[in-house]
Amino acid sequence: MKREIGFTLNGEAVRLEVEDQWTLLYLLREVLEMTGTKEGCGYGECGACTVIIDGKAINSCLYPAMEAEGRAITTIEGLVSKDGELHPLQTAFINEGAVQCGFCTPGMIMSAKALLDANDKPTEEEIKDAVAGNLCRCTGYVKIIDAIKSAAGGR
Amino acid sequence: MNSLTTVGQKIPKRDAPPKAIGAAVYIQDMKVPGMLHGKILYSKHPHARILKLDTSRAEKLAGVRAVITAADMPSTFRIGVMKDNPPLKTGKVLSIRDEIAAVAATSPEIAEEALSLIEVEYEVLPGIFDPIEAMKEGAMLLHEETKSNVLKLPWKLVCGDVEAAKKEAVFIVEDTFSTPWVTHCCLGTSGCIAQFDTNNNLTMYSNTQIPSLAQNDYIEALNAFGLKNKRVRIVQCVIGGGFGSKLDTYSYEYIAIRLSLKTRKPVKIIFSREEEFFATSPRQCTITKISHGCDREGRLMFREIEMVLDNGAYTSWGATTPSVMMLPISSLYKVPNVKYTAKCVYTNNTYSQAMRGYGNPQATFAIESSLDQLAEIAGIDPYELRLKNANEPGEVTPQRFKITSCGMKECIEEVVKRLNWKGKHGRGAGRGVGMASLIHVGGGARVYKSDGCGTIIKMDDFGKVDVFTGASDIGQGSETIIAQIVAEVLGIPIDDVNVINNDTDICPWDVGVHASRTTFVAGNAALGAALKIKSQVLEAAAKLLEEDPAYLDIKNGIVFSTRNKEKSTPLGKALRKAHYTLGGKMLMAEYFYDPKNENFDKEFKGNLSVSYAYGTHGVEVEVDKETGQVKILDYVAAHDVGKAINPLLLEGQIYGGGLQGVGYALGEKMVYVNGELKNGNFLDYKIPTAKDVPPMQAVIVETDEKDGPFGAKGIGEPGLVPTAPAIANAIYDAVGVRIKDLPITPEKVLKALKGKEKIG
Numbered sequence: 084m085k086r087e088i089g090f091t092l093n094g095e096a097v098r099l100e101v102e103d104q105w106t107l108l109y110l111l112r113e114v115l116e117m118t119g120t121k122e123g124c125g126y127g128e129c130g131a132c133t134v135i136i137d138g139k140a141i142n143s144c145l146y147p148a149m150e151a152e153g154r155a156i157t158t159i160e161g162l163v164s165k166d167g168e169l170h171p172l173q174t175a176f177i178n179e180g181a182v183q184c185g186f187c188t189p190g191m192i193m194s195a196k197a198l199l200d201a202n203d204k205p206t207e208e209e210i211k212d213a214v215a216g217n218l219c220r221c222t223g224y225v226k227i228i229d230a231i232k233s234a235a236g237g238r
Numbered sequence: 239m240n241s242l243t244t245v246g247q248k249i250p251k252r253d254a255p256p257k258a259i260g261a262a263v264y265i266q267d268m269k270v271p272g273m274l275h276g277k278i279l280y281s282k283h284p285h286a287r288i289l290k291l292d293t294s295r296a297e298k299l300a301g302v303r304a305v306i307t308a309a310d311m312p313s314t315f316r317i318g319v320m321k322d323n324p325p326l327k328t329g330k331v332l333s334i335r336d337e338i339a340a341v342a343a344t345s346p347e348i349a350e351e352a353l354s355l356i357e358v359e360y361e362v363l364p365g366i367f368d369p370i371e372a373m374k375e376g377a378m379l380l381h382e383e384t385k386s387n388v389l390k391l392p393w394k395l396v397c398g399d400v401e402a403a404k405k406e407a408v409f410i411v412e413d414t415f416s417t418p419w420v421t422h423c424c425l426g427t428s429g430c431i432a433q434f435d436t437n438n439n440l441t442m443y444s445n446t447q448i449p450s451l452a453q454n455d456y457i458e459a460l461n462a463f464g465l466k467n468k469r470v471r472i473v474q475c476v477i478g479g480g481f482g483s484k485l486d487t488y489s490y491e492y493i494a495i496r497l498s499l500k501t502r503k504p505v506k507i508i509f510s511r512e513e514e515f516f517a518t519s520p521r522q523c524t525i526t527k528i529s530h531g532c533d534r535e536g537r538l539m540f541r542e543i544e545m546v547l548d549n550g551a552y553t554s555w556g557a558t559t560p561s562v563m564m565l566p567i568s569s570l571y572k573v574p575n576v577k578y579t580a581k582c583v584y585t586n587n588t589y590s591q592a593m594r595g596y597g598n599p600q601a602t603f604a605i606e607s608s609l610d611q612l613a614e615i616a617g618i619d620p621y622e623l624r625l626k627n628a629n630e631p632g633e634v635t636p637q638r639f640k641i642t643s644c645g646m647k648e649c650i651e652e653v654v655k656r657l658n659w660k661g662k663h664g665r666g667a668g669r670g671v672g673m674a675s676l677i678h679v680g681g682g683a684r685v686y687k688s689d690g691c692g693t694i695i696k697m698d699d700f701g702k703v704d705v706f707t708g709a710s711d712i713g714q715g716s717e718t719i720i721a722q723i724v725a726e727v728l729g730i731p732i733d734d735v736n737v738i739n740n741d742t743d744i745c746p747w748d749v750g751v752h753a754s755r756t757t758f759v760a761g762n763a764a765l766g767a768a769l770k771i772k773s774q775v776l777e778a779a780a781k782l783l784e785e786d787p788a789y790l791d792i793k794n795g796i797v798f799s800t801r802n803k804e805k806s807t808p809l810g811k812a813l814r815k816a817h818y819t820l821g822g823k824m825l826m827a828e829y830f831y832d833p834k835n836e837n838f839d840k841e842f843k844g845n846l847s848v849s850y851a852y853g854t855h856g857v858e859v860e861v862d863k864e865t866g867q868v869k870i871l872d873y874v875a876a877h878d879v880g881k882a883i884n885p886l887l888l889e890g891q892i893y894g895g896g897l898q899g900v901g902y903a904l905g906e907k908m909v910y911v912n913g914e915l916k917n918g919n920f921l922d923y924k925i926p927t928a929k930d931v932p933p934m935q936a937v938i939v940e941t942d943e944k945d946g947p948f949g950a951k952g953i954g955e956p957g958l959v960p961t962a963p964a965i966a967n968a969i970y971d972a973v974g975v976r977i978k979d980l981p982i983t984p985e986k987v988l989k990a991l992k993g994k995e996k997i998g
Contacts, residue, residue, distance in 0.1 A: 225931060
């Protein structure tokens with residue numbers, strides 16, 4: 084069944100029809116063709132599909148698209164400013180060597196952003212907690228944690 | 239090379255910005271107009287006869303464009319190292335990943351539904367899931383055309399005289415160690431898009447680690463399909479992790495090709511995470527019987543190893559990992575007498591592939607655990623035993639490896655110093671330290687007839703450079719390393735160097751991203767091409783400046799005379815002068831670098847690599863005697879890398895490898911029960927998370943490797959090789975129990991502690 088919903092996506096109002104069975108990830112990747120958000124598992128275990136919904140980091144692969152109604156959603160595409168300036172977390176991930184194959188990177192950055200938005204001086208343990216649901220097989224997380232620390236420190 | 243400007247710098251990865259903003263296009267993100275979606279039906283049983291296969295209902299489903307079975311494949315067409323694997327199976331299935339049929343449809347959902355409409359009737363057969371059982375006389379044969387389940391591969395290495403050394407050795411230890419099936423867990427799953435043009439030339443969008451070899455494989459397949467003399471182009475999307483998983487071509491790729499041929503449409507197959515777990519080829523499990531002996535002073539006299547490897551149902555490169563295992567077995571520390579035999583055995587499990595380290599981690603776990611046992615009975619500190627037997631520059635090992643640069647002793651010393659080994663070792667009481675070292679190929683590895691890589695460079699009118707390399711970037715950073723080398727040689731800013739590395743139509747040949755070879759081999763190829771084009775630049779500038787090219791150099795994009803300050807010109811001006819002249823030229827250069835390493839001879843001897851990489855990991859652990867939990871308190875990973883071209887990326891390889899090693903040591907295991915994978919998801923197969931990161935120090939030990947580009951050696955694989963034995967040794971130091979079967983779970987530690995109490 085289709086239903087029309089409205090929500091804010093990366094700061095802009097969106098209205099569109101969604102199907103019952105669509106996940107938010109499907110809506111983003113397949114319907115809106117915003118492929119920055121990745122699917123690593125499809126069952127909420129790897130975090131590659133993390134987006135921010137009303138300030139919280141959420142696995143979009145498990146989130147029904149219908150539930151987006153009235154909410155504010157930020158994806159990795161929404162972090163770059165209109166004039167092309169990267170978010171400090173993106174810059175920190177690049178400069179600290181936190182990106183290898185990069186498949187986990189967008190989700191990792193979104194989890195980190197949700198953390199820093201709520202807590203601008205996180206401890207190392209709080210950083211680890213915030214990205215514990217985001218799997219990375221390349222980096223050993225060390226430089227990811229460094230990057231988040233660096234972005235927090237630079238604010 | 240005394241004033242380097244780009245090489246040696248912590249330069250951020252050039253592909254990081256598109257990845258960090260979500261703009262990088264992985265195979266998952268790739269779409270081709272008119273594209274169909276393919277899905278594969280796998281066997282329900284690990285060993286069964288297919289009695290009936292009916293696809294008629296699937297074919298009738300709206301949106302289905304093709305259904306294929308073994309009848310659509312040439313009956314003799316086989317893939318795999320020993321050509322034992324038909325991409326679609328008929329008659330018998332040998333594992334739960336056996337492909338029986340496949341569908342192409344207008345959406346993945348329709349393709350999935352169509353699979354559920356395919357009717358298969360099986361006669362379930364008893365399977366063999368244990369390699370030891372499979373080796374027994376009279377055991378059922380998996381491949382009926384063979385005489386034995388033991389693969390016909392001659393894995394035997396003999397150096398010196400082990401039997402004689404045994405008689406002379408003062409201290410001897412013998413034990414058995416085992417390792418589990420573990421899998422790569424690339425975050426980006428496997429996938430491809432096959433597309434034919436009107437002349438039946440194939441374009442494959444791919445995330446392969448071996449574009450040039452895959453091209454050959456596909457051409458062979460097209461020949462088998464009756465399409466002779468066709469062109470194959472491979473375009474790599476951004477690759478979401480490799481670790482060896484993409485070193486071969488697999489059934490799904492041939493299925494996509496066949497579906498595309500049948501439908502005349504591009505066909506995309508993307509693995510679900512579930513498929514990625516059960517239908518890709520993991521690191522095999524091994525059982526290793528090892529014996530070590532030394533003299534009274536602790537000098538190693540012999541090492542003897544017998545190994546059984548569960549190969550699984552078909553062959554991929556996993557069957558060849560004993561060749562690389564020979565490297566640590568013969569040459570990790572100085573051991574004059576070595577004997578090694580290995581048997582790879584067919585079973586009804588999945589089938590094995592190489593994974594980061596290519597067998598080295600399995601072998602090193604046994605060697606380095608056993609060495610600690612030897613140190614104990616010889617009454618020598620394990621660190622002193624290692625130092626006493628450490629490899630050295632100039633050594634020729636029993637397998638005829640010529641050791642050039644070697645920082646092994648320095649790595650051991652770094653670990654001892656940074657871990658405060660002398661203050662901590664041997665104290666017990668629940669805390670302990672352990673170490674283990676590694677040797678790996680660091681200067682290519684001649685496993686094929688060529689170990690080469692080609693590079694083409696062209697320059698535009700303004701001094702901007704395009705570098706076309708055969709080397710693939712799987713996230714490790716070869717694109718950045720190659721750009722650094724070219725920028726350094728040409729004296730130009732790195733931003734002026736563009737690297738193209740993902741299209742076989744325009745990039746030269748390369749054997750593949752494996753064997754920690756890319757910095758060394760592709761780096762040398764880039765270096766060679768850059769030097770060639772530099773001499774052309776200097777010649778062009780020489781005319782403009784009226785100076786002998788021997789006295790010209792380039793820095794910051796300016797060509798200048800080293801003896802006359804007056805004479806200098808921006809690079810672009812010299813290039814334009816050369817171009818816009820009657821009979822002018824645009825500058826281009828090519829270079830093919832093939833290292834002067836050797837294929838093994840019939841006895842598996844020869845200098846496999848131009849140089850060898852070393853490292854030592856040291857770990858401090860705390861073991862909870864109540865729960866068996868192991869906590870890593872400190873972790874030092876020291877690596878001899880030659881020259882660090884980019885310390886930022888290099889540390890990333892060490893940390894990343896190290897944590898994969900921690901997963902291998904303490905938690906990861908694919909649980910196969912009667913051929914079925916019981917934990918094929920991230921909930922049940924746990925890879926380390928950010929919460930599992932111990933305090934880690936990556937220590938770069940620089941040695942000057944004369945054959946390396948700017949002195950560099952490989953570092954891709956070494957990071958996880960010595961982790962598991964270092965942790966096992968630390969646990970023994972802490973609580974006096976030795977876990978010989980990976981992973982070292984709390985249950986095993988607890989059981990061992992209880993067993994020790996009973997004896998004690």
